[in-house]
Amino acid sequence: MEKDVTIYDIARLLQLSPATVSRALNDHPAINSNTKHMIASKAKEMGYRSNMFASNLRRQRTSTIGVIVPRLDSYFMSTVLAGMEKVANDANYNLIISQSLESVKKEVANAKTMFDSRVDGLLVSLAADTENLDHFNTFFQKGIPMILFDRIMPQKNCTNIVIDNVKAGYDATSHLIEQGCRRIMHMTGNIKRNVYEDRLKGYKLALMDHGLTVDDALVQLTNLTRQDGLQMADHIKHMASPPDGLFVANDFCAVSCMGALKANGFSIPGDIAVVGFNNDPVSQVIEPNLTTVHYPGQEMGEIAAQSLINHLNGLLRINTTNTILLNYELVVRASSLRTPPAESR
Amino acid sequence: MEKDVTIYDIARLLQLSPATVSRALNDHPAINSNTKHMIASKAKEMGYRSNMFASNLRRQRTSTIGVIVPRLDSYFMSTVLAGMEKVANDANYNLIISQSLESVKKEVANAKTMFDSRVDGLLVSLAADTENLDHFNTFFQKGIPMILFDRIMPQKNCTNIVIDNVKAGYDATSHLIEQGCRRIMHMTGNIKRNVYEDRLKGYKLALMDHGLTVDDALVQLTNLTRQDGLQMADHIKHMASPPDGLFVANDFCAVSCMGALKANGFSIPGDIAVVGFNNDPVSQVIEPNLTTVHYPGQEMGEIAAQSLINHLNGLLRINTTNTILLNYELVVRASSLRTPPAESR
DNA sequence: TCTAGTAAAGCAATCGGTTGCATAAAAATT
DNA sequence: AATTTTTATGCAACCGATTGCTTTACTAGA
Incomplete structure (x- = not known):
């Protein structure tokens, strides 16, 4: 030693x-x-x-970035973090990562820990039931920059990085309509969260644009767990006139629902065409493979980290509320395909 | 400000x-x-x-624990980290988490970063192709404690936390034998890793104990990806005498293989009974639900972190090579159940 | 009353880099 | 040759908490 x-x-x-x-x-x-x-x-x-401590002490900064996410156990989040890590390492920043497990309470605690650790900046994706950003006030007051990604909330002086969930929801729903669906059910999460609220908006817009009416009974707000997927299948089974299309805001839940629907004798996509969201690997496990919306986690992570670091280095100002939109892609698979694919020449 | x-x-x-x-x-x-x-x-x-930096500088320690894991995107790893976080927070330690993405190269880089960050201790689960622990020598030389969990490797002065993979593999295989299987295939990962090596050992032992011979053609080493699962199904389809049982060392791969087998007309568990490993949520998505081996991630994380912190506080010595074994549980579901369950009174 | 003993608090050095302000040496200018 | 400018380096204070050693103020015992 x-x-x-x-x-x-x-x-x-x-x-x-x-x-x-x-x-x-x-x-x-x-x-x-x-x-x-x-x-x-x-x-x-x-x-x-x-010795980083001597250096940090003198410089009054830590070269550390705090990351708070709802959960780590999704393919999406793992790629986001990989992207952040890459950028942070290259710029000689450390990452402190913590998960809120979808609870505000834990998110508040995590924020406090981050504050006490004197992180130079914060990258956050919000928990399901977060109502406001008050627990980040200490950061705002001290001028510590914060970037929200994916699960965002409008906030002064805070960059948001996100995909256009309205448009994605619109595309997913339109796709179902194009496949001949007329009674499309939408199952989504807590609409406090932009991602769910916006997908719902997109769903409604698509219906309206195609001359369909929005039936509130076909909009189901749940926690998008496996259990919720099973219950939804049960619910559908007992409906007088079941839907012929189903747009679920999360692949995992969509998949569990599909399994139960199949077990109850529904044919997919024949009786019900299904579209999920996130392009989770599980979407290719289920039969038929699940149509879904893919968006780039690694890129989102890289951009979030890079923006924050640029700001810390004075190369970029996050002073005006600004939003970075990333591209997404509707990945069409068998679960929603009723018409044979157009001939490819 | x-x-x-x-x-x-x-x-x-x-x-x-x-x-x-x-x-x-x-x-x-x-x-x-x-x-x-x-x-x-x-x-x-x-x-x-x-001010942690002043304090750390003076005390010559950092109250920071480094965590290196292969990937973050599994349910298992997410629960492990939740457990570590809990314990670390309570003891006023910070966690720096990084993923090796199954590559030694990245693992080496991560180790260096951790070393430069002067972590007080290290919690590591090894990448698939790690051959030795040389990249941790700097830690050993400096007397910085390190605990390996799940993906371990014998090492002096290093506590290992793990389940009895031999026994778990034995139990899984025995279960298949009890269900009447006589030609059991085992699909596993890189046997440089104890988890795969040991499960294979257990598989062989179970066969021998039940008077069955080990057929090398029935032991398949792969990377346990989705793709590998599909290929394995294809392989089985073309076998002169296909197996009647399948023990896969990973749920996700098992599930993708099952899907392809079903598509090829195999009935599960009728033609082939299947057992996976890890109790990933996906095991309850597939039809029939997958029999699997569950083990406690949260607990493993808590114990790993607590052991390390106890050692750092001088409450426990990790000087002798010692191993902590956690309990696991074979969760029997439909994918392997051929006999009706015994009457429950 | 005087001394030993104890409890509570202060002094000052220390941890290892960083940085504003000198300073010295060399080069350029007049 | 004298002066200004440039280049390269050093001095010393500082960041904020910790800790070995002293000092001070009491209390108890002789």
């Missing part, structure tokens, strides 16, 4: 002052480039590593 | 020395309890938060 090498050790060996060593290692312009090289190689030789 | 409150501010207002304030806040015995209360309430009133 040898002692750590410090800039003082390097300075002593090279007959220089610690100040010079510090500047050299930070590539300060006032240092002669020969000196820099000499110091750099000596540092490497001695196995020097900068 | 007000300035932060420091112990000097508190000291000045209360006409005390910073030393006393520091000791009081750390509940030092030499401080009068009235003084402690007075300081504590003043600190709260002023919104004081300790």
Whole structure:
């Protein structure tokens, strides 16, 4: 357990002052480039590593970014984090990641922890039942930048990164209509969350644009769990006139519902055509494969992290409320395809 | 953007020395309890938060634990991390989480980052192709404790936390045998990893104990991806005498294989009984529901984190190579049940 | 009353970089 | 040759909490 090498050790060996060593290692312009090289190689030789705590203490910043997400256990979130990690590593930032498990209470606690850890900035995707951003006020007051992604909420001085969920919901619903569906059910999550609210909006718009009426009985708000999917299948079974199309705002729930529907004798897509959301791997496990909306997690993570870091480095200002929209893609698979695909020439 | 409150501010207002304030806040015995209360309430009133960097710098420790896992996007890993987070928060430790994405290269990079961040300890689950622990040598040399969980590798001075994969594999295979299977195929991952190696061992032992011979053609090493599952189904379809039982070391892969088998006209469990591993939620999506091995992620995370923290606090020594075994459970579902369940009275 | 003992609090050094402000040496200008 | 400018480096204070050692103020025992 040898002692750590410090800039003082390097300075002593090279007959220089610690100040010079510090500047050299930070590539300060006032240092002669020969000196820099000499110091750099000596540092490497001695196995020097900068003491982040001394540095942070003096600089009053931490090179740490806090990340709060509802859950880690989705393919989507995993790719988001991979993207963030990549960017953060390249920029010499650390990530502190925590999950709210969809509860405001835990989100509040996480925010406090992040604050006490003095993160330089925050990347957040909101829990299901978060009503407001009051628990982030300490950050706003201190001018600590925060970026919301995917599960967002309008907020002054806060960049949002998201896909156009209204349009995506519109496309998904329109696709079902084009496949001949006329009674389309929409199953979604807590509409406090933009992602669900907007998909619902898109659903309604698509119906209206195609001359269909919105039947409130066909809009079902749930928690989108496996259990909810099963219950919905049961509900559909007992409906006087069941839907002929089903748009679920989450693949996993869609898939569990499909399984139960099949077990109850519904044919998919014959009786009911189904579209999910997120392009979770499970969508390719179920038979028939699930039509879904894909959007780029890795890219969303990279952009979120990069925007935050750029802002921290003064390269970009997040002073005006601004929103970055990413592209999505409707991935059509068998669960919704009633017409044979158009001939490809 | 007000300035932060420091112990000097508190000291000045209360006409005390910073030393006393520091000791009081750390509940030092030499401080009068009235003084402690007075300081504590003043600190709260002023919104004081300790500067971890000053503290870390002085104490030469970071109150940070590094976590390296292959991937974040499994239900299992998400629960593990939830458990770690809980324990770490309660003990005032921070977590730095990174994923190796199953690549040694990234694992090495992550280890370096963790080292430079001066984590107090490390919790690691190894990537698929990690051959040795050389990239953690810097930690061993410095005496920084490390605990391996789930994907482990024997190592001096390193606690391992794991389930008895041999026994679990044995139980899964025995269950299939009890259901009347005689040609049981085993599909597993890279047997560099204990989890796969051991499950394979258990599989072989069970066969032998029940008087069945091990047929190498029935042991398939793959990456356990969706694609691998599909290919395996195809392979089985073309076998002269297909297996009547299938034990897959991963639920997701098992499920994709099942789907393809069904599409090829195999009945499950009639023609082939299937058992998976991990109790992933997807096991309850597929029809028939998948028999699988459940083990407690949250608990594994809690125990790993708690053991590490105890060691850091000197309450527990990880000096001898020791292994903590957690319980698992074979969850029998329809995919393997050929006999009606015994009457429950 | 005097001294030893104890409880409570303060002094000052320390952890390892960073940075504003000198300073010294070399180069350029007059 | 004298002066200004540029380049390269050093000095020393600072960031905020911690802690070994002292000091002060009481209390108890002789």
